[in-house]
Amino acid sequence: MSVKVHQLNKRYGSFPAVRDVTFEVPSGGIFGFVGPNGAGKTTTLRILAGLLAPTSGEAWVGGESVIQRPRAVRQKVGYMPDFFGVYGDLTVVEYLDFYAHSHGVARSHRQRVIDDLIELVDLVDKRQAFVNTLSRGMKQRLGLARCLVHDPEVLLLDEPASGLDPRARVEMREILRELQKMGKTILVSSHILPELADLCTHLGIVNHGQMLVHGPVADVLAQAEVGQSVVIRVLERAEAVADHLRQRPGVSRVEVGSEGVVADLTGDDGDVAALLRSLVEAGLPVVEFRKRSRGLEELFLEVTGEQEGA
């Protein structure tokens, strides 16, 4: 595992910012860390970057403990905070050279690294531009290049797309895909789920400092599918269909809307087939019957909503 977090806790006075967070990210994976603002994402990432001491628990990055060997961890990590400043009076090349030098990249090797990174983040035309003249999107890309100057094993990106326009977001996603191909392990946090849905291999949903769901995206989605949802469109008598469904065992919720009749039920695909059969046998005019897959967004709303209600 490239990143391993075990029962991590962080308290600020009496306020628990992170509570018993546990998860793992394999090498080369992209872990989407999702949660509303103030959920504990930034605190967790800062602990993993060796910038914050946890109250209890343990975390390892690239096999190094963030508590015992924070400096070794920092060499294995490229961290991009949600808000970060730049040295505006340096040019793009000088900016990257400073961080490469600080990370101990050999002088002979530095220029090639900088050229490669500038190309990766598509700032070739801005090589000699002063950093304070770059747009927000360019600064974000430069920040990403900065994270990579020492060729880290793990990237910790805190809301990398925040404040970017749609085009810049797409560009950022493409760069992250490219980095994954290069074998980097990436932890990327966001409070906007669609940003991460099609990018991540693993997902963790966090709220009020607690990890609610985590694991490979497919597994997390499967958890979302434990309770199934079907949409039934009928030629007529929608209310009769709804009444029929309400009398069926295992059906938890029935709603009649513009889409048709939507029913949530427990059970597997066999139960779904049995439900369709019962509708046909009852003589109801079904013209469409389909399972509605519940997306990550619904799962997110569901698990965070459950916690709010608890």
Next chain:
Amino acid sequence: MLAIVLKEFKSRMRGWRTPVILTLYVGLLANAAYGQAQQMATLAAYSYGNNNPAAEGMQIFSTLAGFQLALLIFLTPALSSGALAGEREHQTFDLLLCTGLSAPAIVLGKYLATMAFVLLLLWASLPVFSLVLLFGGVAPLSIALVMLLCFATSLAISAVTVLLSAIFHRVQIVTAVAYGVVFFQTVGLFVFARFAPVFQGGASGPAPLAAFVSPITALASLLSAGNSPYVGFPVLPLPLYFARTVPRLSQLHLALWEVHILIDVLIACVALGLASYLIQPTRQLRRRRP
């Protein structure tokens, strides 16, 4: 560490502030020297041929030395206050901590960059100081020693300001507190040393610790070493006791200004060590889990 020093040089030299500071600094020194020379010339007109160019040179030199020390005391907190607090304000501090640099390397890098700038100011002032050599009465070594004393004073002030920069997160607060500390160290301790009861009876008692810490007394001691009973401070005549050597200090026979330099170095080491400790992000944890 070198990365930080080089980056600071680039940043400092690119702005408009550096040329303005250098110009003002040298201009003010030259103006002080010119003013003193004018005053000397006016006095010479009434001296009926009893001019003493060496004494005049010494007066101008004393003025320049005092002025240089005052300017550095004034400038050093401003030059150092942004060292760490500025990084925090500009949200670049975390990025710096994430590099392979250790906390002492970051602190030292910032500190050395400031001290290099102080050296530049001292270097720029040399042509003005060299004018006093034309009068005679002042040896080049005296100029070098004044430069050394000024540099040592800046060493301590800058280190204390860097420490404050590690404690407080806003540059304005750091600057304000630093000026308070510097005022206490220079003027406060000088006044205390000057009017301490032990001296009221005469010049026989040992100098209090305050006298060793204040750069004003140190400069007075340096300028008057081996000279007349009164320090050649034209604007602030000081009595002889600041000129005395300190014969009982561990049998080292060090002059007050020499002890002051040692204290400055000690203050700098302690302040920088503390600053390095304070900026370590995971220090609480290591304290709890050895």
